[in-house]
Amino acid sequence: xxxxxxxxxxxxxxxxxxxxxxxxxxxxxxxxxxxxxxxxxxxxxxxxxxxxxxxxxxxxxxxxxxxxxxxxxxxxxxxxxxxxxxxxxxxxxxxxxxxxxxxxxxxxxxxxxxxxxxxxxxxxxxxxxxxxxxxxxxxxxxxxxxxxxxxxxxxxxxxxxxxxxxxxxxxxxxxxxxxxxxxxxxxxxxxxxxxxxxxxxxxxxxxxxxxxxx
Amino acid sequence: xxxxxxxxxxxxxxxxxxxxxxxxxxxxxxxxxxxxxxxxxxxxxxxxxxxxxxxxxxxxxxxxxxxxxxxxxxxxxxxxxxxxxxxxxxxxxxxxxxxxxxxxxxxxxxxxxxxxxxxxxxxxxxxxxxxxxxxxxxxxxxxxxxxxxxxxxxxxxxxxxxxxxxxxxxxxxxxxxxxxxxxxx
Numbered sequence: 001x002x003x004x005x006x007x008x009x010x011x012x013x014x015x016x017x018x019x020x021x022x023x024x025x026x027x028x029x030x031x032x033x034x035x036x037x038x039x040x041x042x043x044x045x046x047x048x049x050x051x052x053x054x055x056x057x058x059x060x061x062x063x064x065x066x067x068x069x070x071x072x073x074x075x076x077x078x079x080x081x082x083x084x085x086x087x088x089x090x091x092x093x094x095x096x097x098x099x100x101x102x103x104x105x106x107x108x109x110x111x112x113x114x115x116x117x118x119x120x121x122x123x124x125x126x127x128x129x130x131x132x133x134x135x136x137x138x139x140x141x142x143x144x145x146x147x148x149x150x151x152x153x154x155x156x157x158x159x160x161x162x163x164x165x166x167x168x169x170x171x172x173x174x175x176x177x178x179x180x181x182x183x184x185x186x187x188x189x190x191x192x193x194x195x196x197x198x199x200x201x202x203x204x205x206x207x208x209x210x211x212x213x214x
Numbered sequence: 215x216x217x218x219x220x221x222x223x224x225x226x227x228x229x230x231x232x233x234x235x236x237x238x239x240x241x242x243x244x245x246x247x248x249x250x251x252x253x254x255x256x257x258x259x260x261x262x263x264x265x266x267x268x269x270x271x272x273x274x275x276x277x278x279x280x281x282x283x284x285x286x287x288x289x290x291x292x293x294x295x296x297x298x299x300x301x302x303x304x305x306x307x308x309x310x311x312x313x314x315x316x317x318x319x320x321x322x323x324x325x326x327x328x329x330x331x332x333x334x335x336x337x338x339x340x341x342x343x344x345x346x347x348x349x350x351x352x353x354x355x356x357x358x359x360x361x362x363x364x365x366x367x368x369x370x371x372x373x374x375x376x377x378x379x380x381x382x383x384x385x386x387x388x389x390x391x392x393x394x395x396x397x398x399x
Contacts, residue, residue: 024313025317025320026317028314029318029320029321032237032321033321035296036323039230039293042289043226087309090303090310090311091313091314093303094300094303097299100292100295100299101292104290104296105289107289108286108289111285114281116281117278121219121279124219125222126226128220128223129226129227153386155351155383155384156390157351158348159347159349159350159351161351161384174322194348198348
């Protein structure tokens with residue numbers, strides 16, 4: 001089955017959901033995605049002792065609180081029978097797990113505010129993990145510049161997942177397929193060592209993207 | 215100190231596996247996987263207890279470091295608890311709300327379940343040899359062979375025709391994985 005027919009199938013499924021269900025679905029998807037992102041951001045903030053990344057964690061956590069409130073409200077409005085209520089309570093339990101993750105992630109980055117010396121413990125510690133957090137600078141003129149993550153299929157091709165991007169002005173957390181990479185961007189990525197080593201030469205203009213996909 | 219770090223690292227890896235397994239159990243309404251999340255929770259708790267004991271017994275560690283280790287272990291343990299809450303929904307005898315499955319299938323990080331077909335490129339290869347993560351961005355979180363399960367499988371496990379693999383990765387990797395397992399092309 002190709003991507004398009006899959007999308008169509010999803011579309012058809014969604015047509016069968018009523019309006020309330022549809023907004024609950026969107027909220028739950030976002031909460032799940034954000035819970036994974038926030039844990040990665042928190043580890044990255046710790047590894048690089050980066051206050052700005054910690055701020056992104058705080059922002060995301062407060063968005064998560066709002067979404068939790070919304071989803072609770074919508075679920076309650078949506079329950080008409082006892083069976084509805086049972087099913088929706090399961091759904092809320094999943095949503096609340098995502099929110100707990102964001103709370104735990106926020107508590108983790110609070111360590112950066114406490115006046116303690118993290119080095120060299122944490123970077124050393126987290127950099128022994130199976131998948132590690134790295135920074136990657138996109139050099140101007142690299143094949144990665146001026147292309148979107150979707151065009152590149154970056155994660156599919158290299159296993160490297162972009163968690164956040166720092167450009168001249170701001171951080172973007174949880175970039176999507178439409179996010180365009182630019183020269184001088186600083187990426188925070190999560191990857192296996194091998195995947196990172198594969199991508200590094202392209203970001204530093206030592207190799208073309210074509211060579212990488214081989 | 216080194217032992218402590220390794221335990222904390224193991225906690226982190228286990229909690230991440232638990233979350234992947236929990237979402238996967240939810241998507242496929244799979245109680246075997248959900249139960250494994252409960253088993254792994256026990257492991258995470260034991261690791262945390264042992265970390266806490268070592269910190270308290272080891273007076274050489276300076277207070278700053280102890281504090282960081284306590285707090286990190288605490289956050290990680292809470293990640294694991296969240297996974298447990300998700301798996302708990304699967305283990306109840308209540309039909310799952312249809313929205314849950316749809317939400318998960320729209321997520322950025324996709325959970326997939328694939329059977330390895332005849333003449334698959336993966337037949338006879340170890341996970342290490344297949345390099346699925348770096349080649350197609352897919353991470354295998356469990357393998358089912360008949361009634362046997364390998365969760366967070368060892369890289370040296372050799373895949374065979376008929377194995378069912380549970381993996382996570384970006385949505386656009388699913389077509390690539392279909393090719394690898396021999397479902398298309």
